[in-house]
Amino acid sequence: MNEIDLIEKIRKLAAKGPRITIGIGDDCAVFRPKPNQDLLFKTDPMIEDVHFKRDLAPEIVGHRALARNLSDIAAMGGDPQFCLVSLSLPAHLVGFERWIDGFYRGLMKLAKRTGMALAGGHLAKADKLFCDVIVCGSVPRGKALLRSGAKAGDALYVSGRLGKSWESRFEPRLALGRSLRGRATSCIDISDGLSLDLFRLCRASKVAAEVDHIPMVRGVTLDRALHGGEDYELLFTMPERLMPPQGTTRIGTIVRGRRHGAVRFQGEPLAPRGHDHFQR
Amino acid sequence: MNEIDLIEKIRKLAAKGPRITIGIGDDCAVFRPKPNQDLLFKTDPMIEDVHFKRDLAPEIVGHRALARNLSDIAAMGGDPQFCLVSLSLPAHLVGFERWIDGFYRGLMKLAKRTGMALAGGHLAKADKLFCDVIVCGSVPRGKALLRSGAKAGDALYVSGRLGKSWESRFEPRLALGRSLRGRATSCIDISDGLSLDLFRLCRASKVAAEVDHIPMVRGVTLDRALHGGEDYELLFTMPERLMPPQGTTRIGTIVRGRRHGAVRFQGEPLAPRGHDHFQR
Numbered sequence: 174m175n176e177i178d179l180i181e182k183i184r185k186l187a188a189k190g191p192r193i194t195i196g197i198g199d200d201c202a203v204f205r206p207k208p209n210q211d212l213l214f215k216t217d218p219m220i221e222d223v224h225f226k227r228d229l230a231p232e233i234v235g236h237r238a239l240a241r242n243l244s245d246i247a248a249m250g251g252d253p254q255f256c257l258v259s260l261s262l263p264a265h266l267v268g269f270e271r272w273i274d275g276f277y278r279g280l281m282k283l284a285k286r287t288g289m290a291l292a293g294g295h296l297a298k299a300d301k302l303f304c305d306v307i308v309c310g311s312v313p314r315g316k317a318l319l320r321s322g323a324k325a326g327d328a329l330y331v332s333g334r335l336g337k338s339w340e341s342r343f344e345p346r347l348a349l350g351r352s353l354r355g356r357a358t359s360c361i362d363i364s365d366g367l368s369l370d371l372f373r374l375c376r377a378s379k380v381a382a383e384v385d386h387i388p389m390v391r392g393v394t395l396d397r398a399l400h401g402g403e404d405y406e407l408l409f410t411m412p413e414r415l416m417p418p419q420g421t422t423r424i425g426t427i428v429r430g431r432r433h434g435a436v437r438f439q440g441e442p443l444a445p446r447g448h449d450h451f452q453r
Numbered sequence: 454m455n456e457i458d459l460i461e462k463i464r465k466l467a468a469k470g471p472r473i474t475i476g477i478g479d480d481c482a483v484f485r486p487k488p489n490q491d492l493l494f495k496t497d498p499m500i501e502d503v504h505f506k507r508d509l510a511p512e513i514v515g516h517r518a519l520a521r522n523l524s525d526i527a528a529m530g531g532d533p534q535f536c537l538v539s540l541s542l543p544a545h546l547v548g549f550e551r552w553i554d555g556f557y558r559g560l561m562k563l564a565k566r567t568g569m570a571l572a573g574g575h576l577a578k579a580d581k582l583f584c585d586v587i588v589c590g591s592v593p594r595g596k597a598l599l600r601s602g603a604k605a606g607d608a609l610y611v612s613g614r615l616g617k618s619w620e621s622r623f624e625p626r627l628a629l630g631r632s633l634r635g636r637a638t639s640c641i642d643i644s645d646g647l648s649l650d651l652f653r654l655c656r657a658s659k660v661a662a663e664v665d666h667i668p669m670v671r672g673v674t675l676d677r678a679l680h681g682g683e684d685y686e687l688l689f690t691m692p693e694r695l696m697p698p699q700g701t702t703r704i705g706t707i708v709r710g711r712r713h714g715a716v717r718f719q720g721e722p723l724a725p726r727g728h729d730h731f732q733r
Contacts, residue, residue, distance in 0.1 A: 194491065198657065199600050200525040200642060201493035201590070206486040211474065213481035214572060216539045216587055220579045223541075245480040259496045259585050261503075292494060299500045305539050305585045307496055310481065320479050362480060377478065 179273070179296060186277045190255055190290030202293035204255060204309065211317055212254070213310040215245040221302035231272045233342055234304065235279030240345050241364065242308040243287060244405040247350035248362035250318040251310030255290040256280075258306050261299035276304070287347060316354050318409070323359035323378035327410040327427040330417050335367055336393030339403040346407045352418050353409055360409040366400040370408055372434045372445035378410075381430020384438045388422045399438065400446045459553070459576060466557045470535055470570030482573035484535060484589065491597055492534070493590040495525040501582035511552045513622055514584065515559030520625050521644065522588040523567060524685040527630035528642035530598040531590030535570040538586050541579035556584070567627060596634050598689070603639040603658035607690040607707040610697050615647055616673030619683040626687045632698050633689055640689035646680040650688055652714045652725035658690075661710020664718045668702045679718065680726045 184197045195203035206212060219238045221227055239256060246253055258280065262269065284291055289308070323329075332346050346362075353360055361374045367387065375382050389398040410427055417423060436443045464477045475483035486492060499518045501507055519536060526533055538560065542549065564571060569588070612626050626642075633640060641654045647667065655662050669678040690707055697703060716723045 195597065195599065200528040200640075201495045201531070201597075203529075203597050204492045204494060205594065206490070206492060208488045210486070212484045212486060212492075214484060214537055214587075214589075215481040216537050216573070216585070217575050218539050218541060218577055218583075218585065220541060220577060220583075223577060223579055248480040249483075251481070257494055257496050257587065259498050261498060261500060261583075293496070295497050297498055297500060297503060299503055299583075300581065301579075303498075303500075303541075303579075303583055305496070305498065307494075307537065307587050309494075314485065317475065317481075317483050319475065360480075 176296060183277060186281055187291035188281065188285055193255055193290045193292045196290065197293050202257065204292065209314045210311045211314050213246055213249050213251045213312065213317065214307070215242045216305060216307045217242050217245070218303060218305040227302065229340065231275030232279030233340065235276040236283050236342050238304040238306045239280045239283050240343060241405065242306050243345035243347060244362040244364065246308055246310035247346045248318065248360050248407055249310065249312065250316065250350045250354040250360070251312050252351065253287045253289040253347065254309045254311050255292040256284060256306055256308045257292055258294035258304070260294065261297040261303040263300060263302065312354065318350065318353055318357055318360040320359055320361050320374050320377035323374060323380050323410040323427045325380055325427055325429040326413065327358050328413045328423050329382055329384070329410055329425040329427055330421045331388065331406055331408050331424050332421050333406040334388045334390045335404050335406065336390040336398035336401055337404050343405045345405060349407055349418055356415055357409040357411050360407055363404040363406050363408050365402045366446070367408065368400050368436065368443050369445040371436050374408060375436060376434035379433045380427050381432065381435040382425055382427055384425035384436060384443065387424050399443065456576060463557060466561055467571035468561065468565055473535055473570045473572045476570065477573050482537065484572065489594045490591045491594050493526055493529050493531045493592065493597065494587070495522045496585060496587045497522050497525070498583060498585040507582065509620065511555030512559030513620065515556040516563050516622050518584040518586045519560045519563050520623060521685065522586050523625035523627065524642040524644065526588055526590035527626045528598065528640050528687055529590065529592065530596065530630045530634040530640070531592050532631065533567045533569040533627065534589045534591050535572040536564065536586055536588045537572055538574035538584070540574065541577040541583040543580060543582065592634065598630065598633055598637055598640040600639055600641050600654050600657035603654060603660050603690040603707045605660055605707055605709040606693065607638055608693045608703050609662055609664070609690055609705040609707055610701045611667065611686055611688050611704050612701050613686045614668045614670045615684050615686065616670040616678035616681055617684050623685045625685060629687055629698055636695055637689040637691050640687055643684040643686050643688050645682045646726070647688065648680050648716065648723050649725040651716050654688060655716060656714035659713045660707050661712065661715040662705055662707055664705035664716060664723065667704050679723065
């Protein structure tokens, strides 16, 4: 199987959205935006031996490679539009074609369910599996949910439960994100652990936070729920008087803080110990 | 230096374009398109030991990582808008900070010269250097140059000279691409060798081609000029009656062909022997 056959195979698997006027097969993908839309862009790669092991089922790799990016689109309140997939594969990979099939099946299943086109991408050879998915979402002009709008006195909420295992096939919180447009004052997705992502939100908003308790997956340690990565839940703030959406839990309150980003958990300082890609 | 410091450093280096309403530092980058624009998207990674060796100067890696994507924007007749950079780095890389500095300096020099913003991206750890640059360009609605419009009787042109060394700091042909909007019937950039890219153009256009002679870099073999990759020149077709732009050379003619994609060079069949990422 050569590159032309492989691309033809992927083209057949790819859904073409109504706004993708040119999809796979030319020098670039062409997207025709609507007027009064702002577009959201995110890229977040998955690398063998960093984010997954080769024995993880390719359907799960494909699902997660897209889902982790969609989680960021959800955190900005966006509607998914299209994705590009840059896939680098070891040439000697045993079960090469089967792996590719599984990967794109996992990815396209989620893409179709969330109304996304696969608009283009790239194939290359590498020593390790490397999947870089790029997603584009949209929001009505000026309506993106930012990290930077939390105010002292706002209530702090989280969706779902924290401490998930990183092999799970999680669902990005797109409907929740959309429902928060015009209501939440700030929002971020928890991809590197609550402690680090709450620190980021507070720093961007120039506030501090008090956390009382957190909803946890059954059987995990408090340490994992506070600092473990890969939860892909939404963390957001709203004025106290507004009703929170279903499936979310109030975990604390935004406060004025001498140090921006300072977080306290049950009265004690909580260090941002989540995942830092470059901590040595 | 941890991840937060690194991102702060990159944020300072990054130019923020007028249409990037949210750049580095939130969950996604936000881009506000103009009405009546079509947007072009391309991703094309550069991987250590596949596309370059670690001893290649980081300024050149940064330049090329962006330039190879801009070459595709040029081939569609686009105006560059913004890029995202997904960079994966070995944690133990000697001269780590210096390498990152050089990489972004090389990339940003070209970005600024071509009017692009660096809107966002991602940093991760990996065993090898892996740079995935994603670019967005724009064209007036419906004006993208495609591979698929060549007609029998059209003249076939190429820019510059073929057979460049792959370490060169080439300039993507953006001004030429723009000047071809509304004039060229088809266009592609030569990234995998003339023989393979002309085959692709002819297949997409359902035509064949006769090539007479090609402009070559001094001192290279005909084999390299016909089949070598990494030229990043534009290959395009125009009706014979139109004047070709300066700096381009007519190399042949588009013909009706029994086999779509069949190319003849000086009367003999020319096989698409250019770079196939998956040929074994």
